[in-house]
Amino acid sequence: MAQCKKVRISNSILNQHGTRILTEGVDLEQYKKNPVLLYMHERGQVIGYMQNVAKEGDDIVGEMVFDEVTELSQRCKKQYEAGSLRMVSAGLIVREMSEDPSVLLQGQTRPTITRSRLYEVSVVDIGANDDSLVLRMDGRDMSADNLPMLSSLQTQTDNTPNNKNMELKELNKTLGLQEGATEEQAMNRLNELKATEAQLVQMRQQQQEAEMRMIGDMVDQMIANGLVDTGRKDDLLKACKAAGYEAAHQMLSAMKVKNQQVVRLSSIIQAGHSAGAAQEWKKLSDVPASELMALRAENRPEYERLYQAEYGMKPEIND
Numbered sequence: 458m459a460q461c462k463k464v465r466i467s468n469s470i471l472n473q474h475g476t477r478i479l480t481e482g483v484d485l486e487q488y489k490k491n492p493v494l495l496y497m498h499e500r501g502q503v504i505g506y507m508q509n510v511a512k513e514g515d516d517i518v519g520e521m522v523f524d525e526v527t528e529l530s531q532r533c534k535k536q537y538e539a540g541s542l543r544m545v546s547a548g549l550i551v552r553e554m555s556e557d558p559s560v561l562l563q564g565q566t567r568p569t570i571t572r573s574r575l576y577e578v579s580v581v582d583i584g585a586n587d588d589s590l591v592l593r594m595d596g597r598d599m600s601a602d603n604l605p606m607l608s609s610l611q612t613q614t615d616n617t618p619n620n621k622n623m624e625l626k627e628l629n630k631t632l633g634l635q636e637g638a639t640e641e642q643a644m645n646r647l648n649e650l651k652a653t654e655a656q657l658v659q660m661r662q663q664q665q666e667a668e669m670r671m672i673g674d675m676v677d678q679m680i681a682n683g684l685v686d687t688g689r690k691d692d693l694l695k696a697c698k699a700a701g702y703e704a705a706h707q708m709l710s711a712m713k714v715k716n717q718q719v720v721r722l723s724s725i726i727q728a729g730h731s732a733g734a735a736q737e738w739k740k741l742s743d744v745p746a747s748e749l750m751a752l753r754a755e756n757r758p759e760y761e762r763l764y765q766a767e768y769g770m771k772p773e774i775n776d
């Protein structure tokens with residue numbers, strides 16, 4: 458037996474399947490327990506084993522040892538020495554794939570394999586990053602035809618003309634455009650959808666921030682009314698913010714501390730506020746914190762009107 462030179466088993470470059478395998482996500486430990494070296498990924502064609510398998514930067518490398526027990530092993534060893542065989546290929550079991558833009562490259566048409574396990578290495582005539590790559594997932598072969606494609610919108614947004622996954626007319630249909638719409642019109646529509654999505658995300662964030670402020674105001678008012686001990690404020694705020702506004706409102710409303718009750722809006726009106734006073738509020742931030750939750754509970758239409766005036770949308774209330 459003779460030791461061959463070090464070879465590259467795999468790396469993270471884009472291969473001919475339109476996917477790539479992240480080196481950092483490849484598990485080598487199980488393979489090291491049985492580092493079999495096959496011929497062209499064929500079971501039963503063992504021609505040796507791999508030693509010193511390891512990750513070096515973005516490369517997975519190892520050294521081939523031909524056992525020379527069979528004529529095939531002897532022939533492969535001689536062909537490597539002659540230079541007619543030069544490469545190996547990885548057999549991988551796929552565990553996770555991702556279409557996150559952070560792991561995609563220009564021209565990529567299929568998801569990136571982010572987690573996998575090396576289960577065999579083969580001597581091949583075509584390199585490991587090309588067609589000889591063997592993938593398995595859930596016990597079945599993942600050939601190029603079986604690998605899932607990237608979502609159509611993601612691929613089109615990446616603007617890779619040589620690797621489009623659907624015809625322009627299909628994209629137009631997905632976007633609600635006429636069949637004759639141009640690629641430029643499709644891209645404009647995509648940009649409009651992105652802008653709308655970003656606006657909705659911003660509005661939702663503003664709504665959540667407003668809700669968190671109201672939770673804080675409610676807790677402060679309960680402390681001022683003697684319903685909550687000051688020393689419990691931080692823990693109570695933390696629990697409320699983790700639960701979310703609606704759940705926090707229900708939790709705080711149900712608390713019974715020191716046998717006191719939260720002042721209701723009706724008693725405020727009876728104490729001297731006219732029924733039309735609430736109508737003078739122009740937006741939600743005009744309402745005193747001491748009256749906010751009572752307004753929400755007893756005059757829902759007015760609360761919704763003021764909320765929409767403040768944030769441009771109706772509140773999500775799940776009482």
